[in-house]
Amino acid sequence: xxxxxxxxxxxxxxxxxxxxxxxxxxxxxxxxxxxxxxxxxxxxxxxxxxxxxxxxxxxxxxxxxxxxxxxxxxxxxxxxxxxxxxxxxxxxxxxxxxxxxxxxxxxxxxxxxxxxxxxxxxxxxxxxxxxxxxxxxxxxxxxxxxxxxxxxxxxxxxxxxxxxxxxxxxxxxxxxxxxxxxxxxxxxxxxxxxxxxxxxxxxxxxxxxxxxxxxxxxxxxxxxxxxxxxxxxxxxxxxxxxxxxxxxxxxxxxxxxxxxxxxxxxxxxxxxxxxxxxxxxxxxxxxxxxxxxxxxxxxxxxxxxxxxxxxxxxxxxxxxxxxxxxxxxxxxxxxxxxxxxxxxxxxxxxxxxxxxxxxxxxxxxxxxxxxxxxxxxxxxxxxxxxxxxxxxxxxxxxxxxxx
Numbered sequence: 001x002x003x004x005x006x007x008x009x010x011x012x013x014x015x016x017x018x019x020x021x022x023x024x025x026x027x028x029x030x031x032x033x034x035x036x037x038x039x040x041x042x043x044x045x046x047x048x049x050x051x052x053x054x055x056x057x058x059x060x061x062x063x064x065x066x067x068x069x070x071x072x073x074x075x076x077x078x079x080x081x082x083x084x085x086x087x088x089x090x091x092x093x094x095x096x097x098x099x100x101x102x103x104x105x106x107x108x109x110x111x112x113x114x115x116x117x118x119x120x121x122x123x124x125x126x127x128x129x130x131x132x133x134x135x136x137x138x139x140x141x142x143x144x145x146x147x148x149x150x151x152x153x154x155x156x157x158x159x160x161x162x163x164x165x166x167x168x169x170x171x172x173x174x175x176x177x178x179x180x181x182x183x184x185x186x187x188x189x190x191x192x193x194x195x196x197x198x199x200x201x202x203x204x205x206x207x208x209x210x211x212x213x214x215x216x217x218x219x220x221x222x223x224x225x226x227x228x229x230x231x232x233x234x235x236x237x238x239x240x241x242x243x244x245x246x247x248x249x250x251x252x253x254x255x256x257x258x259x260x261x262x263x264x265x266x267x268x269x270x271x272x273x274x275x276x277x278x279x280x281x282x283x284x285x286x287x288x289x290x291x292x293x294x295x296x297x298x299x300x301x302x303x304x305x306x307x308x309x310x311x312x313x314x315x316x317x318x319x320x321x322x323x324x325x326x327x328x329x330x331x332x333x334x335x336x337x338x339x340x341x342x343x344x345x346x347x348x349x350x351x352x353x354x355x356x357x358x359x360x361x362x363x364x365x366x367x368x369x370x371x372x373x374x375x376x377x378x379x380x381x382x383x384x385x386x387x388x389x390x391x392x393x394x395x396x397x398x399x400x401x402x403x
Contacts, residue, residue, distance in 0.1 A: 001175045003311045005149070007142035011122070011156075011165045012135040021165055024068075024126040025103040025158060031062040031072045033099050039076060040097035045084060047077035065125055067112045068105075075106060103158035113154050115169070117147045122167065124156070136167065149173045161240060178315040180268035185368030186260065186306065187326065187360050188272060188299050191346065193256050195360035197368050198264065203361050206260065212252055219245040249298060257305035265314050270371030271303050272323035321370040327363040330355055 013021065035054050042049070050073045058069040079098045087094045107113035112125040115136075120143070123132040152170035159166060187195040194206040219241055226238040260269075307318045327348065329336045335352035341359050342349070348359040357365075 001177050001311060001315055001317070003173045003175050003308065004152070005142075005145055005171050005173060005308070005312065007138065007145050007169045007171050009120075009122075009136040009138035009142065009167050009169070011167060012137065013131075013165065017131050017134065018165070020126040020128050020131060021124070021156070022103075022158070023128075025105045025156065025165075027062050027064060027127060028068060028072065028105045029100055029103055031058050031064055031069070032075055034058075034061075035072055035076045036079065036099065037097045039080075043080065043084075043094060045077045045081035047074055050077055063127060065112065065127075067108050068125070071106045071108065071112075103160075105156045107154050107156060109151055109153050113167075115146070115151070115154075117143075145171045145173060161243065173312070175312060175315045178266065180316050181266040182264065182268070183270060183368050183371050184260075184264050184267040185270045185364040185366065185371060186272075187363035187367055188274070188302060189360045189363075192360055193253075193302065194260065195358070195364040196260065196263075197361055197364035198267065199368060199372075203364065205358070205360065206256055209252065212249075215248060216245065219248075250301070253298065253302045253305055257302060257309055260306060261309045261313060266316075267310075268316055268371060269306060269310055269318040270367045271306065271318050271320050272326065272367060273320040274299050274303065274323065319371045321367055323367075326366040326370075327359045329362075329366050331362060331365040331369060 011021075035050065035058065039050060039054070044050070051070070054073065055069060058064055058072055059066065062069075064072065076098075079100075083094060083098055086092075107124060109115075113122065114124075115122045120136050121133045122136055123130060123134065125131075146169060149171035150173075152172065154167050154169040156165055156167050158164075182198050182200050184196060184198045187197075189195055192205045193208050195203075196206065197203045222241055223238060226234040226241070310316050310318055325336050328338060328340050330340060330348075330350040330353060332355045333350065333353040335350055337351060339351050340348055346359050348357050348362040349355075
């Protein structure tokens with residue numbers, strides 16, 4: 001199995017090197033914005049068409065090296081394709097050309113960028129020639145990855161707050177596939193960060209730490225005050241607060257996902273396909289603060305953390321299943337109905353067979369059942385031996401017919 005990891009390293013540059021890299025990054029951004037804006041009348045994501053229309057102009061107007069000029073074209077094509085995908089998914093019009101404000105420059109490995117993993121030195125191309133032997137530093141685990149994995153094309157990004165450049169290098173690692181010995185359903189909830197149900201009989205809730213919602217509320221209030229103030233210093237402070245909140249939430253999600261992965265090292269994990277979750281979640285009846293907490297919670301980031309950690313550390317890919325009616329379907333008899341979950345509360349009570357359980361746990365059970373049907377070449381009888389309902393064969397057959 002191949003797993004791609006993004007390894008991040010800080011560049012330790014001199015003042016002269018920093019100035020040269022900064023000039024190149026700003027020129028690249030200007031070239032990108034020029035092509036993106038001028039190409040808006042076409043709106044095509046075809047890189048060959050963009051190359052034919054703009055390559056010579058990029059080279060003459062911005063003096064970019066040939067490889068960086070080609071990267072501008074690929075970057076614009078990729079950005080337009082992402083914009084088209086977003087517009088189609090959310091049913092909105094493509095009305096404005098993408099414009100980049102941040103300083104991020106994609107490089108090409110072994111052409112405009114090279115690295116010596118053993119010495120932790122990189123060299124890269126600028127508008128004023130090549131800069132050699134730039135020291136880098138990062139996480140020890142990332143040192144191991146760049147020495148053992150297959151490297152991809154890196155991206156140079158500027159940290160405006162700390163005023164330094166760092167490089168992000170994708171690394172493809174070979175991980176041995178493992179045979180799962182259990183199936184675990186993970187229901188990502190609004191009240192709890194996750195509900196877990198395993199075919200071994202284990203079931204529990206992963207709660208958000210007590211201070212998480214309080215700190216998110218604090219950041220929200222501070223952002224509102226700074227936005228009302230509107231001064232330059234307030235905007236700088238706003239940017240700093242936003243970054244701090246993002247890092248805090250990211251840490252919470254990493255800790256929670258690692259806890260789940262370590263608890264179930266031999267599990268095939270089932271997750272909900274949450275495409276369109278923002279649009280499909282009905283929050284207009286919730287209180288303002290509850291609605292804000294729901295709409296700001298990064299469901300997809302948590303699932304991404306669980307997915308890549310499971311593949312990287314245990315060699316088992318996750319399965320994505322339909323989330324339809326998972327918390328309103330009885331896992332014992334298969335009865336589906338709103339009345340099984342009165343007032344959309346936390347308790348599930350089947351009106352047909354009178355099965356009782358926490359609603360999020362029921363959702364996780366149904367996700368585990370749906371995941372079973374996607375799991376190939378494993379002993380289903382062994383996996384379901386610890387499942388909750390005594391009528392497990394009936395539950396499996398009903399779930400299979402319904403889905």
